[in-house]
Amino acid sequence: MKNRCLVFLVFLLFLALPAVSRAGSDTVSALDYGARCDGKTDDTAAFQRAVDDSAMHGTQLTFRGVCHVAALAVPDGAASFSLDGRGNTLVFSKGGLSLRNSGSGKATLYEIRNLRIETVSKSAAVALRLEGNVKGGIDALTVEGFGTGIAIRNASDARIARSFFRSPAGGRAISIAGTLDSARKPVAFASNNDVTDVTVLHGTGVFLGPAVQGTKIRNLRVLEAQYGVFAESGPGDEDLSISESYLEGRKAGIFADGLPFLRIVDSSADLPGSGADAHWAAFHLAGMFGGILSGSNVWGASAAHSPVIVAGGNIAITGNQITGLTGGPCMALSPHTDRSRPPMLVADNTCWAAGGYRLMNEGGILGAHNLWSGTDNHSWKSVDFSPAD
Structure with missing residues (x-):
């Protein structure tokens, strides 16, 4: 009889344990740790316990409702972390969710979707x-109101997909950067990060800091922003690929001066409806x-009075189209003046631009079949370049 009572007592205790403690469980809920997620209770302590336990046991964390928290952090160096919000909302009052691994051993593998x-805080x-x-993936994330939506620092192999960001005017939806030492030499890189099927409203779509390599951006849509993509040229920066993207920026669609191995294909840039700066490109x-x-x-080039394409070095500019008559030049071109370097290639471009193609120096440039309209928008001219130009 005593043994039966003991077994029954153990069974009751088992039922009372949170799901995370049950052998074989792959998913746990923050509600099992005391989080209310009722849209008003401060759930910071309970949700942090759920984060810690989920990371420790390698289980997937979920929740239901609207959880108010101050800030959350995955334990430094955790083997893995998985969070499936299932369409629910985290509201932060002081910070956000931080995932960090300061070690050089095994990477923390993460999935957030x-x-x-x-946020309820302007700061x-x-x-x-x-x-x-x-290293990991972010899928179907919606971020509202933060100065920076996702900050990637010295981290690699992030995959950001199918997400939406509404940023403040001076904000950044996605920021990627490595680290330089006091002599401005790279000591840590952010490499091989991908952004796919992402929409951004306001701010800057993707900001690239120093020591960033191998960034791939595809189907990025940036609307009513400051910049679609801004790359801050620095030591170690290289290899940025942008394709199939639509970029509205008050200052520029893409600003990426001095970046080696840049590739922009099948993309469009436009002025936002709110207008553009005088030197918009x-x-x-x-x-x-x-x-x-x-x-x-x-x-929308008809509203611009500055060169809509500003290019220099040995970039190849081919098969592009600028639509809309403008009082400024279509392109301002500054090839390398060192003739031992490869020339700039400008070929098969079409410009509805009264100013045509402006050469800013006597560097090497070649290419043929570049068209531009005259001041009456009907007198088409063909422009060919040779290395002597």
Whole structure:
């Protein structure tokens, strides 16, 4: 009889344990740790316990409702972390969710998906911070109101897909950067990070800091922003690929001066409906080394009075179209003046631009079949370049 009572008591205790403690469980809920997620209770302590336990046991964390928290952090160096919001919302009051691995051993593997992140603080800086030796994927994330939506620092192999960001005017949806030492030499890189099927409203779509390599951006849609993509040229920067993207920026669609191995294909840049700065450029690509701008379009050029494509170095500019008559030049070109370097290639471009193609120096440039309309928008002319130009 005593044995039966003992077995029954153990069974009752088992039922009372949170799901995370049950052998064989792959998914746990923050509600099992005391989180209310009722849209008003401070769930910070309970949700943090759930994060810690989920990371420790390698289980997937979920929740239901609207959870108010101050800030959350995955334990430094955790083997893995998985969060499936299932369409529910985390509201932060002081920070965001931080995922960091400061070690050099095994990477922390992460998966964050189906989650909405909001803030009630105007000073909240970063919604999701990924730092150090972490690798993983972010899918179906919605971020509202943070100064930076996702900050990737010294981290590689992030895959950001099918997400939406609404940023403040001076904000950044996605920021990627490595680290330089006091002599401005790279000591840590952010490499091989991908952004796919992402929409951004306001701010800057993707900001690239120093020591960033191998960034791939595809189907990025940036609306009513400051910049679609801004690359801050620095030591160690190289290899940025942008394709099939639509970029509205008050200052520029893409600003990436001095970035080696740049590739922009099948993309479009436009002025936002709110207007543009006096020196607006669809593509600002000065001082290039091995760059390509091909098969891309510029819309709304009739409202611009500055060169809509500013390019320099030995970039290849081929098969692009600028639509809309403008009082300024179509392109301002500054090839390398050192003739031992490969020439700039400008070929098969079409410009509805009264100013045509402006050469800014006597560097090497070649290419043929570049068209531009005269001042009456009907007198088409063909422009060919030779290395002597």
